[in-house]
Each structure stands twice: as C-alpha cells, then as structure tokens.
Amino acid sequence: MSDQRKAFPFDTFEPKWQQHWAEQKTFRTPNPGDEDFDGSKPKYFILDMFPYPSGAGLHVGHPEGYTATDILGRYKKMNDHNVLHPMGWDAFGLPAEQYAIKTGQHPRITTEQNVDNFRRQLQSLGFGYDWSREVNTTDPNYVRWTQWIFLQLYNSYFNEETQKAAPITELEAKGWTREQIDDVRLAFIHEAPVNWSPDLGTVLANEEVEEWKSKGHTVERRPLRQWMLRITKYSQRLIDELEPLDWPESIKLLQKNWIGKSTGAEVTFEIEGNEVEVFTTRPDTLFGATYMVLAPEHPLVQKITTADQQEAVDAYISACASKSDLERGDLNKDKSGIFTGAYAINPVNNEQIPVWIADYVMMGYGTGAIMAVPAHDTRDFEFATKFELPILQVVEPNDHSDWQGFTGNGKSINSGFLDGMKTKDAKKAIIQWLRDNNKGTFKVNFKLRDWLFSRQRYWGEPFPILWDKESGQHMPVPESELPVLQPEMDDFKPTGSPEGPLAKATDWINYSESAKRETNTMPQWAGSCWYYMRYCDPNNNERFISKEAEAYWSGTDHESPITNHESNPHGMVDLYVGGTEHAVLHLLYARFWHKVLHDLGHVSTIEPFQKLVNQGLILGEDGQKMSKSLGNVVNPDDVVHEYGADALRLYEMFMGPLEQVKPWQMSGVEGVYRFLGKVWRLAFEQNQEGNWVLSQKLSDDKPSADTDKALLKVLHETIKKVSEDIEKMSFNTAISQMMICTNAFGKAKQLPAVLLRDLLKCLNPFAPHLTEEIHAQVGEAFPSAKCSRARILADRAWPSYNEKYLVEDEVEIVVQVNGKLRGRITVAKDAAKEDIETLAQEDENVQAHTEGKTIRKIIVVPGRLVNIVAN
Incomplete structure (x- = not known):
C-alpha cells in the first residue's frame, strides 16, 4: 500500500509504541515482595494456551485468542487490577528432533530460532504481555522444576482413605517393603502396549499416531516397560471437582466421557x-x-x-x-x-x-x-x-x-x-x-487409563532417575543435582531399540560405578502441565513458585481482595483461553498434576483453571482449515505490513463471536481498516502538502449538556456497552458500538477533545497503537482534555458512564394522515398534547397531504403516534 493510499500512518507509529511499551515495561506486573507491589489491588490472572514454536511461524488463526485476552487484560489494568498476562513456549517436541536428525543441527538451535520468530510476530501485534515472565519449557531452570515435580509424584502414593496423595515416607514408617511401595507410587514402571514407531525410534501418544503415519512413518503396537503416572486414582475427583468450574458444558462432558x-x-x-x-x-x-x-x-x-x-x-x-x-x-x-x-x-x-x-x-x-x-x-x-x-x-x-x-x-x-x-x-x-x-x-x-509418560527421544526432559546396576532397582537423583540435562550429542538418530538416542551417550549414562541413568525422556505434555504456575514466579531458584506468589495469584491470600471467585477460590487462573484440541488431554493432565501438588501442600487451590473459553477456528478464505498443503495460510506479517497491527487485531474480534468458527476475508480487514481511518480523522486532517495536522473540528471547550447533548449520549452509551461487552467477551458487538460513536462524532461540527479522549480509552484495548498516538498528540494541544504524554492510555483509568446522559428525554413519533404514514417528529417525552399537535401539523410532508382539506380531528397517542383525520 502506497503512502498516498494509507488512511493513517500506522507503519510509523506502531513500531514506536511497541518500543515504548518494551522500554518502559508498561505491562510488567510486580509480585508480592517487590518494592512496587500493591497488594490492595485485586488480581486478574489471564492465560493463553502457550504455543509450540514451529518453523512455520504464526498464521492469522493464532492471534485470535491472544487478541481476546489482550483486550481483557488491558481493560482490567485500566480498571486498577494487578493483571498477570504472560507468554511462553511449549518448546520440547518431536518435530524439532526430526528436523535435527534430518539436518544435523542441534534441536536447541532450531527451537531458539523458532521462538525468536514467534516472539517477534507477537510483539509486532502489540500484545501487552509481561515479557519479564517469559518461560520456555526447554530452559534448564524450567526443566529443573519439571523434574522436581516428577519426583513429587515418584515419592508419593494415593491414600485410599483420604483420597489424596501422600508421601511414601508414611508407608516406610509402617514397615512396607520396597516392592510394596513401588506397586503404589504415583510414578511407576509398568509394561504396557504402546504405539511404537521403529523408524522414529519412539513411542507415540494415541493423538500423534495418525499424524505421523500420514507422513509415511510406521507405527505398531508392542509391549514395553515404561514410566507411567497413576492418574486413574484421581478418576472420581477429576469428575467431581470439575463441576464448580466455569467451563463450557461441552468440554466438561468430553472430560467426563474420557474418564468414562x-x-x-x-x-x-x-x-x-x-x-x-x-x-x-x-x-x-x-x-x-x-x-x-x-x-x-x-x-x-x-x-x-x-x-x-x-x-x-x-x-x-x-x-x-x-x-x-x-x-x-x-x-x-x-x-x-x-x-x-x-x-x-x-x-x-x-x-x-x-x-x-x-x-x-x-x-x-x-x-x-x-x-x-x-x-x-x-x-x-x-x-x-x-x-x-x-x-x-x-x-x-x-x-x-x-x-x-x-x-x-x-x-x-x-x-x-x-x-x-x-x-x-x-x-x-x-x-x-x-x-x-x-x-x-x-x-x-x-475408562481412563494410567498416563504413559515415557518417550524415547533426545529432545525432552530426561527422567531424574538412576538404576542400580546390580539390583536393577530405580532411585531418584538427589534434588541438589537437578536439573538433569541431556548430554551434548551430534547424533540424534534413533537407535532402533526402546532405549532411545540417549543410550548412545555412554559417559553420561554411567552415573557412577554402581548406577546408570534412565535413558527415556518425558513427553511434551510434562512442561505444559504446570507452566501457568511458573509464570507467577519465573525467576525463583528456591521453589517452583514462592508461597507468597502462589497465595496471591491463586486468590487465597485473604489479606488482599480477589476477583471472580471470592466465595469459592477454586481455580488458580481466572481465565484460560485456547483451542478445543486440548479439551481433554492437556486439561486433564494439568488438573491431575495440580491436584497432586495441592494434596502435598505445595499449592492452595484444587484446580488450575477457574474459567475456560475456547476460541473458534479461523478458516482460510476457501472455507477450509488453514494448512500449507492447501496453500490457504495467511501470514499475519503480511496483514500487518499492508494494514497495520490494529486492523488485524480489530478484524479478528469483529469477525463474529469469539467461540464461532469463521472464514478469513481480506475484504473484512479492509473494512475495519477504513473504520480506524475514520477514528484517525476525528483528530487529524491533511493539509495541502499531504501532512497530517490536528483537525479544526477539535475544541478545547468542556462539553455542554445542552449543545453537546447528542454527543454525550452516544459516548456514554458506548462506555456502558463496551464495558459490559468486554466483561462478556462479546468483542464484535463492542466494536459495532464504537463504530456508531465514531460516526456520530464525525458528523459533529465541533468535537470537544475530552469526549474524543474517552472514546480513545474505550478503543485502546482493541487498537492500542492508533489510540495511543492520537491521545499523545491531542493531549499536547488540548490541556483541558486532561490528556498527557506522560501518562499513556494504557496507564489511565477506564472511563465511567453517567446514567443521566443515557436517559431518553426525547421520543420520535410517527404522524399519519387518514391512517397513512406521512411524517415523523421528535418531541420531549413530557410534551403537552397541544405542542405535539402543532409540531405534527407543521411537518412539511404532512402539510402536503392536508393542503386544501379540512382537519376534522387530531388523535394523539402519547409516545407513539399522531393521526390527523382530514377531508
């Protein structure tokens, strides 16, 4: 798009504001214990299902949920909440390992490149993430705590009397033998039939089988001795404790049916x-x-x-x-x-x-x-x-x-x-x-089965387990030696045996003369089971999460207010948004780990996610699911280059209800782009040289209840509706209302800058770059509007509406002549009958139909119509 065709100069101010937010740490959220932490504020923990950073990067379907949570997070921040809205990477996985086998490049290098690209793309869309809390499941300090949680499972059993996990030290104190204890550990060794791929050299989850078979890989069923997690012991609790959660009933039913x-x-x-x-x-x-x-x-x-x-x-x-x-x-x-x-x-x-x-x-x-x-x-x-x-x-x-x-x-x-x-x-x-x-x-x-937890891969968390060479018994690695990291290797190819690629690292395997390391690794699910907790305290080297941070972000710190679930502090995360593809397994596994950690006294809530919302799929313009093979993938980088990040964000929210499946249409992007151009022109106009200058329609006057009555009414209607719609996550209808307000403002002969400021506040969570740019420039020129370059919109308070401006003091009445509609008049709600009759007769169209006739009777129905009988 040429500069002449641009409706507003998004390519200059969008990068500027992204840099400002990053440098000023606008969306950094302090933790309990930080100097700037204010525990008197309510908390709001909003979470996106974190992505697997593939080489393909983002397509326009990914930012849909991210935009929704960003709008809500920015809105809550403006409503004086401590908002925790982080982002991270589910970065272990078989694709990276297969790429490493194919190219010889270490999977860490590939993963880091993919993460850098994903981060760049997300930042280019202006999401208000607290990047100081970024986590990566492959980071050694993260791996350390994933392995630590596994050892909590390994050193626990399920107490049938209390229906809770408990330390195996209780059984040791009762004189149980090692063999008896091994039979009840929550993490245990068992021979089970698995999906084994000889050419991939690893076990596959049931959900992965069809994907890899379609790529030409062989998968067969064979029995293998594997690490398992005893999730079946929690079957009844996983059903019962699902009920109080604010989740879609369809997802609850899927989980119940899976547990069976x-x-x-x-x-x-x-x-x-x-x-x-x-x-x-x-x-x-x-x-x-x-x-x-x-x-x-x-x-x-x-x-x-x-x-x-x-x-x-x-x-x-x-x-x-x-x-x-x-x-x-x-x-x-x-x-x-x-x-x-x-x-x-x-x-x-x-x-x-x-x-x-x-x-x-x-x-x-x-x-x-x-x-x-x-x-x-x-x-x-x-x-x-x-x-x-x-x-x-x-x-x-x-x-x-x-x-x-x-x-x-x-x-x-x-x-x-x-x-x-x-x-x-x-x-x-x-x-x-x-x-x-x-x-x-x-x-x-x-129907639920114990969780098969072993993979025969290089690119995964090694088990913190040792095997005694003489007795063949397993034992945990001392916690002081965590994390156990993969050895540096050049050959990641599968061995063809269930031992996996780590079996080639003979020096690494031989822990001591009497013990050797486990050569299996954990599945990708491991890191995604608890990442939401690490966001709360990502740099803690003493615990996976501090007790203070856990209590505050869980809403169980009774010294400070909590939101959403004051009477039932049930789930740690206030709102979790993601796709339905994770409806069963990820959510079930995360719930299981959380319950074990709760039983052992490490967390204060019994559930991880209080409210769950599933965004609908965005299809290609051909109406099919976006995929490389169909050639219908739309890259957000291209949309941002052509129309700007705000237009992409706004369109994704304007397409329809968040939960619905929707086809992508570039014409729709153009439509919201034109709307943003209208908002820009409320503040600016182009001079003869083509430069943008402040609009002469803007005034420094305070709005008058008389002269600006219509503008005040539409503005306060907008504040009320946008506030309610954001809370309901009805973003498309909120945008529609802001379009109505923008049109009304555009028709005004004079527009008080203070009214424009409040519209910009409403629009800011949706289109943060454009609104910040207008706010900064208008605020410098119109001090009476109380705009300020020092306080950006993201740091300002959300506007409140005044009910007095919403009261309808005028009504439109239809005017009939001999029962046929001939005109419309606007009158005060309490107008006298005589005044209504006079106004009705003065209407030009009514006069044209009564000219030359004698008015016999005038019937007035208050608030509805006037019927003039004439012949």
Whole structure:
C-alpha cells in the first residue's frame, strides 16, 4: 500500500509504541515482595494456551485468542487490577528432533530460532504481555522444576482413605517393603502396549499416531516397560471437582466421557485353570454370555491357545500390532477376530463358552477381557453374527420390540433365578449372588487409563532417575543435582531399540560405578502441565513458585481482595483461553498434576483453571482449515505490513463471536481498516502538502449538556456497552458500538477533545497503537482534555458512564394522515398534547397531504403516534 493510499500512518507509529511499551515495561506486573507491589489491588490472572514454536511461524488463526485476552487484560489494568498476562513456549517436541536428525543441527538451535520468530510476530501485534515472565519449557531452570515435580509424584502414593496423595515416607514408617511401595507410587514402571514407531525410534501418544503415519512413518503396537503416572486414582475427583468450574458444558462432558465412569460388577471366569476378571455394566445378562473375547495383547492368550490355532492366532496378533487404538475402537468398521481353541467357564451356569481374541478389545480398557452377550450388545451382536456364534436372549424389552441387539432395560428371561426380575432388581440380585459365591463383586470402573509418560527421544526432559546396576532397582537423583540435562550429542538418530538416542551417550549414562541413568525422556505434555504456575514466579531458584506468589495469584491470600471467585477460590487462573484440541488431554493432565501438588501442600487451590473459553477456528478464505498443503495460510506479517497491527487485531474480534468458527476475508480487514481511518480523522486532517495536522473540528471547550447533548449520549452509551461487552467477551458487538460513536462524532461540527479522549480509552484495548498516538498528540494541544504524554492510555483509568446522559428525554413519533404514514417528529417525552399537535401539523410532508382539506380531528397517542383525520 502506497503512502498516498494509507488512511493513517500506522507503519510509523506502531513500531514506536511497541518500543515504548518494551522500554518502559508498561505491562510488567510486580509480585508480592517487590518494592512496587500493591497488594490492595485485586488480581486478574489471564492465560493463553502457550504455543509450540514451529518453523512455520504464526498464521492469522493464532492471534485470535491472544487478541481476546489482550483486550481483557488491558481493560482490567485500566480498571486498577494487578493483571498477570504472560507468554511462553511449549518448546520440547518431536518435530524439532526430526528436523535435527534430518539436518544435523542441534534441536536447541532450531527451537531458539523458532521462538525468536514467534516472539517477534507477537510483539509486532502489540500484545501487552509481561515479557519479564517469559518461560520456555526447554530452559534448564524450567526443566529443573519439571523434574522436581516428577519426583513429587515418584515419592508419593494415593491414600485410599483420604483420597489424596501422600508421601511414601508414611508407608516406610509402617514397615512396607520396597516392592510394596513401588506397586503404589504415583510414578511407576509398568509394561504396557504402546504405539511404537521403529523408524522414529519412539513411542507415540494415541493423538500423534495418525499424524505421523500420514507422513509415511510406521507405527505398531508392542509391549514395553515404561514410566507411567497413576492418574486413574484421581478418576472420581477429576469428575467431581470439575463441576464448580466455569467451563463450557461441552468440554466438561468430553472430560467426563474420557474418564468414562461406569458401575457394574467384576466377574471371575475360569479359562483352562486360569482365573480371568471381566468387568460388565450389565451383570444381569450373565446367563446370555455365549463367548468371551480377550485383547490380542492379553498375557493369557499364548498360554491358552491350542496348538492347531497357534499359527492363525499369531498371524492375527501381528496384524493388530500395526493398528492404533482409534482404528481398533471404531464401531463402524468390519469386525475381525480369531478363535483361540480354548473355552471359559461361565460362573453362573458352568457352561463352556469359546474364547476369541479381537482387536476391538484392548488391554488398556478394563481388564482386557469381556464377556460377550451378543443379544444385548451392538458390537457383540455384529461379531457373533459374522462368526456365527450363539445369540441367546436374556432381556425382554418392556415394549416387546425386537430383542436382537437390544441394550435397554426390561425383564430377565432365560436367566435362572433372575427370571421375571426387572433389570434394576436383577443387577442387585446377581451381584449379591456373585459375592456370596466368591465369583465377583460390585465394581466402579473408569475408562481412563494410567498416563504413559515415557518417550524415547533426545529432545525432552530426561527422567531424574538412576538404576542400580546390580539390583536393577530405580532411585531418584538427589534434588541438589537437578536439573538433569541431556548430554551434548551430534547424533540424534534413533537407535532402533526402546532405549532411545540417549543410550548412545555412554559417559553420561554411567552415573557412577554402581548406577546408570534412565535413558527415556518425558513427553511434551510434562512442561505444559504446570507452566501457568511458573509464570507467577519465573525467576525463583528456591521453589517452583514462592508461597507468597502462589497465595496471591491463586486468590487465597485473604489479606488482599480477589476477583471472580471470592466465595469459592477454586481455580488458580481466572481465565484460560485456547483451542478445543486440548479439551481433554492437556486439561486433564494439568488438573491431575495440580491436584497432586495441592494434596502435598505445595499449592492452595484444587484446580488450575477457574474459567475456560475456547476460541473458534479461523478458516482460510476457501472455507477450509488453514494448512500449507492447501496453500490457504495467511501470514499475519503480511496483514500487518499492508494494514497495520490494529486492523488485524480489530478484524479478528469483529469477525463474529469469539467461540464461532469463521472464514478469513481480506475484504473484512479492509473494512475495519477504513473504520480506524475514520477514528484517525476525528483528530487529524491533511493539509495541502499531504501532512497530517490536528483537525479544526477539535475544541478545547468542556462539553455542554445542552449543545453537546447528542454527543454525550452516544459516548456514554458506548462506555456502558463496551464495558459490559468486554466483561462478556462479546468483542464484535463492542466494536459495532464504537463504530456508531465514531460516526456520530464525525458528523459533529465541533468535537470537544475530552469526549474524543474517552472514546480513545474505550478503543485502546482493541487498537492500542492508533489510540495511543492520537491521545499523545491531542493531549499536547488540548490541556483541558486532561490528556498527557506522560501518562499513556494504557496507564489511565477506564472511563465511567453517567446514567443521566443515557436517559431518553426525547421520543420520535410517527404522524399519519387518514391512517397513512406521512411524517415523523421528535418531541420531549413530557410534551403537552397541544405542542405535539402543532409540531405534527407543521411537518412539511404532512402539510402536503392536508393542503386544501379540512382537519376534522387530531388523535394523539402519547409516545407513539399522531393521526390527523382530514377531508
């Protein structure tokens, strides 16, 4: 865009103000203990989900949530809050490691370059972050505390009586053996089926499998000894303590479904002399169990498979190894399975039922074994139909509908002593029978699995764990030796074994003559589980967060006021904004870590995030998700160069409600750019030389309730609406109101500078560069407006509105002639009937329709209309 086409000189003043904010530390927020800390102010902790700094940089979808939080943060600051609004980097990850393998460049170099680019892009958009609190998950001092938190988990267990984490020293004092303690640690070693990629040389999370398979990498299922976190012990609390949070109900439901609470019975079946536990939510259908299915990975499979079925079973297990949990769990796919040749004994009737293996049963869910009741389970019915297995009805639907595949409640039939019972009563009766006969018990089950916490990577946090070379026992690294950092290496290629690339660093591995280091690293999730806490005290070398900072920013310091949750200091962060892609895992993992730290006395709240808002996706102009492959990515750098940062910020908020999915339109950017040009021209006009000079419409006069009544009314309406809309995060409607106010100001013959100042205050959180520039120049010329170059808008108080200016003292009345609309008049709300009649007859259009006629009657409906009857 040429200088002649620019509606205002954003390219000169935007960098100037960004430099000013940085040099003056405008958005630095002091901590308890700092000289300039004012604990009498309420706190507001507002948080963005921090980004992974990829080589591609930001696209215009990223700043949407960041802009929303920046507006709210600036607004709260102007309302005299201590605002904590930080930014940092989730910087460990597999992409950086793969790039290092490909190029030979150390992943730290790549990561630092990406971080520098992301930071530059964010700063170019004028976000009011407190950059003194910037964190990076790869920074050694951050790694130190991530490893320290892991050791809190390692040295803790879940006390079933208190339903809280507690130190294992309690168990040691009771005389528990080392083996017993290892069996209950919150961080423990376990052999589990994992998604193993031989060419990537690492375990992948379920969410990563499809991404890396689409890039041509092989992924297979195989059992590995891995570090796990015992999140399942917190299943019930993760459900119960979700309720008081101000989160979208859809996100709460996703978490509850992921945790997957169900009640029923755990039933003991016998297979060839081996006991197998099966969980079922419908123990009343036990008589209808006509076969059993084991997960292909179940440890009993090889033990019970008959010789004539061994080859087929082995082939099937091999085929399942290349499938992800998602592929195996798909309800719509064609069912597959193989008979083991073995039979189980149904405990209620002692009948032999065949034992199959099938990929839709997985070790991670329940016990890895199910009793199949094909008459009353959809998947079992499809499986039994395909493989011609028996289907026995044991529930009669109440409405006598088709019983095949019926999963609802009804009446038990073909079920021995349960016959005739309603489902509810049959469940109670069978559970009591199982207890009495030592064949089972009542059971609450959760779908949630323990958290697989190991990765075989270089670019991740090493576990602070040592292994005794002689006994093979694990032990923690002394806290004084944290952080444990990766050794400097040139070769990051996978070893092809589960030991990972760190296994190549022989000097590093050999901690001492008797001990060696763990060679696995933590997943990327580790650093993102607690980063919000480190923002509160990022430079503390003594604790991961000081007690004073934690108490203040959690809102549990009762000596100072708190916001949002005075009666329920439940979540540490007042507002958390991010995408729905993290709805389950990140949020669940962070909640788990926070609860453990709370149980151990390290934090004062039981939840990390009090209020959660998910911004909607911004699509490309083609209506599809932005991606390099589609060529529809819009780089914010290009938009800033063409229209300025304020236009980009304003457009992202004007597109529609924050939570909605919206397509990007460059024409929309141009529209808000023109609006900002209107705001600029309220203060400036161009002279003959094309230079911007102060507008002659501006006056130094104080506004008059008489002469400036209309301007005062629209201004105070704007202050009221923008204030309310920011609180509701309804940014698009706030912008609409400011457009109305700007248009009204633009039509005024004279505009008191003090009124312009208050409009600029309202607009400042949205378009901070433009408003600061206007404010600085207008304030220098019009001292009566109390503007000042010394006090920038970001440091000024939010304007208040006066109700007296909002009172409607005039009304518009329609004027009819013989029932037809012929005019409109504006009158005082308390105008006399005679005055209304006079004004109505004086309207030019009304006179044109009554000329030459005799007015017979005038009907006045106060506040609404006048009807003149004439002929």
